[in-house]
Amino acid sequence: MNARHQQIIQLVSERGSVSVNALAHITGVSEVTVRQDLNALEKGGFLRRVHGSAVAPQSDDVGARMQTRFALKKRLAECAAAGVNPGETVFIEGGSTNALLARELSDRQDITIVTVSHYIAGLLREKGGDVIILGGLFQKSSESVVGPLTRLCIQHLNFHKAFIGIDGWDASTGFTSRDMLRCDVVNAIMEKPTHTVALTDASKFGQIHPYALAPLTPFNQVITDSALAREHQQALTAQGITLTLV
Template identity: 45%
Template structure:
């Protein structure tokens, strides 16, 4: 069972998105050293992440976009190289996909972007490409639209390439996520059986989360960084998934 102090920490981080260690120490009535130990535990359990003296909600997209910036930018550029003029893309929410959208905007490539993510759409608002922002209920931290209206839109819009993010991957379970609503968005998109891509940092491979997002057979290509463990790469390739590392 989670400690009451850990629950108070998580509640505040989810409420504010980003909270300093000093503030958390005051709230919990313990020292900064104790809070750092608590955050190490919570981070290891994938409840939050840490950044420069702060605890950050895993649902705070603006914070995640700025972390591991160069890696995400490199993955985005590799993903861009897989596009062709005239493509219609479904781009799911997530920090790596936000970088991908930014690269698309810079490229001037003639593609159409369909997305349930407000952040992704904003990256392209002053760019050449057409953007279709599909409707739904807004998750404020992730800036993702979810729910029945989102599902209706996905089912009734055609696209030829899908780019998704993940929270975890295991050879046994495939690709997984922490958010059931976003997982449903992804499942509906990949069920169209077009070209499906995953863009994800190597650190996500080997982690398991509650909700199944995609099976090996759903995904054609994974774009990741050079830190991917050989065991994970072998598992993907044995299932017929192409692995592109940057």
């Protein structure tokens, strides 16, 4: 994905709808080139094409959420990808930043990726190394699997690193999630002897959601951006968590 693609995604995300003519004027390329860009971005789930325009997907799916703070999430994904070593098996949970991490790793044939996300598996279907998709109850909204079968699969697999998305964190509650079944999957991961990484932008900190995420076993590392408040940084490091700011 080039800089122009990122600019188009940002424009469509901010405005909701942008004409091909306007995109050509703003980016300084021909309308033919813009249409080619839009075809590629639509295949990636970043936007939808309608007659003469590009519009943001009107849904809660991962592809739609990837548009929000796209440039920042991409930098976080790049940082996380840099920590994956040749020969490793890595678990990538669902979520928009993790989906971008999967994109960053999609050219790596020297690693194995384990995921509960069918969306992420779809991003890796044509390139990269081996992909292991876990079984379980399919959640249509998130395109991920959850439930006892998913937990059983996790118990029978081993991996070097696990990248987890979060919905919220507060000093009084720790990490939290909107989804109870997703929490159960994450907690099964946290029980494994693996390096666990919470991968998220700083907007999630200071928020509280109903379900406790990893309440008993802390993450080994948090990768987030430098907008994270100083008091949150201090609270996380006081828990022995390695904090990486992008």
